[in-house]
Amino acid sequence: MIRFNNSNQAVKKLAIACSITFSSLTVLAQNARIVVDASRVLNKIPDKMYGSCIEDVNHEIYGGLYDQRLYGESFEEPAPADKIAGWKTLQGNWKVADGAVSVNSGPGYKLIRENPVIKDGSVEADLKFGKENQIAGFIVRVNNEQEGMDDFDGYEISIAPQRQALVLGKHVHNFKLLKEVKATFDKDAWLHLKVEVKGARILVYLNNNSSPAIDFTDENSPLLSGKIGLRTFNADVKFKDVVIKQNNAVIKNEFIGKQMPAVSAMWDGIKTGTVNGKFALNNSDAYNGKQSQVLEYAGGAGKLGVANSGLGRWGISVRKGQKFQGYVFLKTADANLPITVALQNADGKKTYAFVKFTSNSKLENWTKFAFTFNANATDTKARFVISIDKKGKLEIDQAVLMSTGKDQFKGLPIRADIATKMQQEGLNFVRYGGTMVNAPDYKWHNMIGPADKRPPYEGHWHPYTSNGFGIEEFVAYCNAAGFEPAFAINVEETPEDVSNMVEYLTGSATTTWGKKRAANGHPAPYKLHYIELGNEEVIWDDLTNDYKHYSERFNLLYDAIHAKNPDIKVICAAWWRPKSLENMEMVFKAVNGKADYWDLHTDADEANAGKIVDKNLQNMHDLFLKWDPNTKLKVTIFEENGGLHNMQRALGHATTMNAVRRQGDFVLTSCAANGLQALGQNDNGWDQGQVFFTPSQVWGMPPFYATQMAAKNHAPLRVFDSVEGDLDVTATRSESGDELILHVVNTKSTATKTSVDVDNFTAKAPIMVSTLSGDPKAENTPQAPARIATKESTLSATEKTFEYSFPANSYTILKLKK
Structure with missing residues (x-):
């Protein structure tokens, strides 16, 4: 900016005209322009916004944070499946008897025929379901197969007895339903299933019908060759008389199984x-x-x-x-x-x-x-x-x-190296929850007392899950680490059990359950302020009765919690559906005045994910005020989800944090998921850990550094900014006004030369610069654990207008001090 002391008006006008012309030319020469007014405070920034979500998925806990070095501690896993000649087992207890192969119910167990790779051909077999009968059938054109529910590429052709349907789906380490048709059959009888693949065309036949029940052509990147396999999803099922054809020639198949020693499968x-x-x-x-x-x-x-x-x-x-x-x-x-x-x-x-x-x-x-x-x-x-x-x-x-000793975190049964890395991330809020809490046997009272007597249970992610690390260990860890804890519980817990849980965790040692906590080694009440009731409730479909049921359960458990501790803030976990306003308003009215926050789960894989998050948060805010202008209900993001942990995901996390800053104290926190991930042990599609670990090493992925940068440079007030160009920007400042911080995300593949104009703030050189940048697909590895990491530098700029080139694919923080 130019200052004038000359009283000559003509000189002033000429100078102003020249200044305007020069400034216009300067802007035209830039890729972007940022204008900040440090005196215009827009809103407060959530002080607990640096969150992480952990749950026992992909072995974040049992096999990870929990210090138990043995996996399979209770010998609950059955002996390994028969070794079947010519087939590869990917989870499940596959057994051969009388020429047939059977498998127990489980989440996506697979048996893959090792040869041949089939381009065009067919596979058919007889199937018979047992007591558990959700879905089972063939997978064809299989590649890149691994253990895990959806960890393969290929097509799924399955029978769904419970809903009397045939299902055609596509997996590319995920699942997409291509077609489902109704069919009439006896679910207790042997069923004959056949699939033919001809180029991109897939034909499905049931019970020897000459006409296909499904005739589908995949016009979106079809999978054109691969192996064949058998798959179950929550069904115990037998397969017999499997016939494979390629080029009209029958490929002989015979199930020959070798029984393995009767040793529990993890040993x-x-x-x-x-x-x-x-x-x-x-x-x-x-x-x-x-x-x-x-x-x-x-x-x-x-x-x-x-x-x-x-x-x-x-x-x-x-x-x-x-x-x-x-x-x-x-x-x-x-x-x-x-x-x-x-x-x-x-x-x-x-x-x-x-x-x-x-x-x-x-x-x-x-x-x-x-x-x-x-x-x-x-x-x-x-x-x-x-x-x-x-x-x-x-x-x-x-x-x-x-x-x-030092290998445990502050005397807790927790790996110190992993726990310390989470502290180094700059976290101040951790949520313990996810689909694991939806398992029927996920009950808090099974998680207290001597670990050796806590019963193992059938978890959602793992059929044989340990209760050695439970809600109490989580809260104790957060209290010791300095994190604000929040955890989710199964919404079908009884009010009495939930009441006892609250008293156990937060009650005086003179109360009935507080005495039990003291007897278990922790006399003082835990510091706990947040409990979530359920997780992603009614995510399965937009069902009014299910939303009503959740609302009823919420109110029952809310009353039980507040009867014991009215200071606990309770979070609603009903799945948010912006296009189902009638159901959303029904839930809102049921929980309004009781729930403190509504849990919104977002996607963060795309670099510009924050734009959608900002829009969704604003929409929720507007609807809440429309339904009740005096409501105090706010939002928390307990899961930023996706399937990536690379630099692109770091940018998605950074733009999401910018969205949270814009929404101010309407948002409690934003917890990136998953907080942890065991290298090479991913058995589902949630390949998104911020902190990775092996038995001997712990390191941060690019999103880890995005959180660390933001937390290190937190300021409580958002101030005015305007942007010309494609940068995603928020500006914040300290309460005293002596620090000004710009969070700038460049999602473009080229550097963006930018003019930065700062009003009402006089900075002293140098400006501190923190930068995280790299190829969007870049990840950190055990061999190069800091390949993508924050780089610190300084910028010499004493004027209120300065230029800076924001690197391609980058998150940059500029910190100005008076």
């Missing part, structure tokens, strides 16, 4: 030397859960045992001198049976630590054996072994191995 059987022994699973007298592992040593010389290599057999990381603690429950009718627990390398040739104890008498009841280890070497892929080396029978259940 491996060990036999050394000449030992004569066998393994068994006992489901009649387990210590915890439904079954225990049995070792029967009959003779010979050597060791008989079971080994656990952690989550997905990725290994247990040990350091030389590192101390571990653990216990295992044992039972034997044989006195003086030597039992060894050990840390070994992957093939058992090296032992890093061991404890040997002998049953001095018969252990007719389950007995807890505690131990400690000091590793004598470093190995990132070690294993834990329980073994016997003399004749006898040993039953094993509930095995635990944890770290100690």
Whole structure:
């Protein structure tokens, strides 16, 4: 800006004219222009906006944050499926009998024929459903297959007995329904299913009908070749008489299964030397859960045992001198049976630590054996072994191995390296919830007391899930880490149980349930202010009765919570449908005046995701005020979702944070999901962790750094800004007015040269610059954990107008100080 001291009006006018002409030419020469007025405060910025969402999906908790180093602690998993010649098993207990193959109910279990790759051809078989009968059938043109519900590319052709339908869907590591048709059949009888693929055309036949029930041509990037497979989704089903044809030639298929040893699937059987022994699973007298592992040593010389290599057999990381603690429950009718627990390398040739104890008498009841280890070497892929080396029978259940000292976070059963990384992200709010809470057996009272007696349960994401880390551990972790905790509960919990939960967590140690908390080791009440009732309720369809049911459950549980602690803020989890205004208004009226926030889940994969988020938040705000001008109901974003964790996702997160700043205190927080992810252990489509980890390493992905930058540069007030060009911008300042911060996101593939005009703020050089940029597809890896990371620099600019070139695909923060 130009200042005039000359009183000559003619000179002033000439100078102004020249200034205007010069400024216009300058703007025309720029790609963008930002104007900021630091004196015009528009709204407050949510002080808890730097959030993260964690749940036990993709092993964020059990196998991750929870310090239990063993996976399959309760031996609940059945023995591995039969090894079927020519077929690859991707989850599920596939068994061969009488020429047929059967599988238990589960979330997307697959059996893939390894050969041939088929371009055009057909597959047909007879199917018979059991008690669980949601959906099952074929998958064809399969590629890139992995364990996980939708982790493959291909077409799904399935029978859905419950809704009397045939389903054609397309998977590209996700699911898209292509066509569903009604069909009449006896769901308890053998059904014949056939599919033909001819180029992009797919024909589906049921029960030997000559006319196809589905005739569909995929005109959107059709999948034209691949393997064939069998798949179930929440159905126990048998397949027999599978006939595969290619080029009109029949490819012979015969199910030949080799029975695997009866070792719980997360463990491996060990036999050394000449030992004569066998393994068994006992489901009649387990210590915890439904079954225990049995070792029967009959003779010979050597060791008989079971080994656990952690989550997905990725290994247990040990350091030389590192101390571990653990216990295992044992039972034997044989006195003086030597039992060894050990840390070994992957093939058992090296032992890093061991404890040997002998049953001095018969252990007719389950007995807890505690131990400690000091590793004598470093190995990132070690294993834990329980073994016997003399004749006898040993039953094993509930095995635990944890770290100690600095490797646990503040004395909690939590991996310190992961917990500390979350702190380094700059988080101040963490939500524990997601689809895991919708599992019928997700009950809070199963998550308290001694961990070894907490029953394992059938989770949504994993059929055999640990309660070792539960709501109490989550709240304790957040309190210790300095995060504001919020958690979701199953909306079908009883009011009495919810009342007890609130008293247990927040009540005085003199109350009934507060005494139980104190007895469990935590006399002081936890700091807790937010509870969510349910998760994504009625996401399955726009059903008025289901929304009514949720509203009724909300009010019952709200009353139970507030009867114990009226300071708890309660969050509504009804799935927001902006095109279903009648149902949305019905829920609003049911929870208005009680719910403090409505949970909106957003998408953040696209770099400019914030534009849609801003629009949706404004729409909710307008509707709330339309339905009740005096409402105090606000919104919280408890899940920013997607399937990416790269630089593009970081930009989507950054633009989302800009949207939240614009909406001000109408929004409580924005929790990017997923907070954590185990490398290489993704078994569904939610490939979106901010913090990645292995047994020995923890690092941030690009979205991690976006959060870290924003949190580090938080200011409580948003001020006026205007933008000419494609940049996404918010401007904030401190209460005192001595700091001004610009959050600028450039989603373009080219740098944007920008003129920045700052009014009513005189900055001192230098301007601090934080930049996160890179190829949109770039990710951080164990080998290059900081490939995409924040870079700090300074900008020398003393004038109120300065130029800056914002890099391509970047999130930049400019921090000005007086």
